[in-house]
Amino acid sequence: MKIKAGFYIGIAVVIIVGGLLLAMKGKDAVSQAESRKQGVLEAEQTTLFYEKSPGRIVKISVAAGDSVKQGDVLLKVKSADEGEMDVLAPDDGVINRMAVKVGEQLAQGMAVASLQKKTYYTDFYIQESEIDKLKVNQSVDVHFPYLAREVQIDGVVTSIAAAPQFANLRMSREKGQADLSMFLVRIAMESNADLLPGMTAEVRLDEFAD
Template identity: 35%
Template sequence: MNPKQKAERVGIIFLILLIVGGAVLLYRGNDAVALGVEKKEGILTAEQVKMSFDSVSGRLLKQAVKEGDIVKKGDVVMELDPTDTDLAIAKTKAQIAQLDAQIAGKSGRQQGSSQKADNDETQSFRQIDQQRAAVSAAAATLRNSELDYNRKAALVEAGAMARSDLDDATMALEVAQANVEQQQQLLDKLLSGAQDTGTTDGLALPTIAQERADAANIGNDITALQEQRRQLLVTLEELKVKKERLVLRAPEDGKVLKVLAKEGEMVSPSTPVVLLESQRSYYDIYLSEQQAAGLAEGDTITGTTVAGKKQVTGTIRLLTQAPSFADLKQSREKGQADLSAFLVRIYIEPTNGVQPGMTIGVNEREFAKR
């Protein structure tokens, strides 16, 4: 056999093998699309947390971490300058102390005023009782003077007594009448306009009522001061919360990926200053309608890392229709129609040797067995 014939035979054999291999692949469905349907892979991604100061701003006083540091939940990450807040807290505490002193002083005054009103009432009742007795005594003297005058007037009329003796009786009567009026005026003054019932039980003296009203007004002033104190206490608590927020702490365990603010810089509220990589990791895979039909959120899926072949157990947290770019198009030789794809997001527990960036594959058997 000459070389030309030998080359033609080798070429024919190679062509036959190529045709047979393509036919086998086509029959078995081992083209790129079929392989993509059989095995799904996704990149393990860690959730990232953007840390920022909550509703506070200021100059960054301390940067306690750097890129690559591992932090635990509650660790101090950054601190803002607390000088202004400390001064505001001290000022508020001083105002509260001042109000406490005013409240104590007015409380003492109110207690003294109430006691004075009680004492004045007791003393006034005693004086009123004494004056009532004086009025009664003056009235009795007046009655005696009237009797003496009437008796002497009759004697003078009968000529049995001299007119000069009647003049003395007249003068004594007039003095007795004036004394009654004087004693009654003194009693009215002690009553200060109150109606005399003849007894001090239930007697309401206007002057005593005014003293008690003044004591009650002091109580109103105390209530107003106490309300101001409560408002300052709320302000003080707000300042304490603000001071706590000046210290930024790690919300969870993780790794510092990037520090976005440096010591001495001004930091605005809610502006990210640290990018934290959490320990919550997930990977996404895209499934066809048939593969996703038997799955539900909360199901457990076992995948395998491409590097190291480690099995990783995860939980489906999200199962939803994927964007149109993930749909399976009519690209196969068999003329397969377009198929809608579903996005499956699988969260895994922290596993030794498995870290973000690794590829995890899930075999079609995981979906077929459901």
């Protein structure tokens, strides 16, 4: 009888200890998930506007898909007032679209092209309890966990929302628990041969000191 009682006690101890270990592991997993924030990598886009004297396009030097450097000639415009003028690329990047064609008349303020810059960014939603870990102009490591080999890029915090963007409703509504206020944080980085817009980017808040 004593042996049977000891047997059942032993099983109970194993179950309790196993449950505690699973609970601890579960808490670790939740903590790890909460410290890792993911967003989608985006490329900065800009529309190029014609700002010079009205004139007629006499030459276009680039097409959609072409890479350009800052200062490259995109097109030439002949103006009655100023003669032949060059329209230059304001930044390094790739031409997404040309909105004009040779022979077209240009007026100030007309869109002539769209440019995908060589700068990427990603937006993260950071909860109120963690937002004090980040400051504008702070350097951060940005990870790309789903590539065949993990890539890490140096990023910079460019903006932090002045007010919460939304409240994330907790699943449990226990006394003392409040909804989580989430702040939008933008992190910029230079383009990299390993990266493409649409990839998953990740920051790990546990890498930052409190």
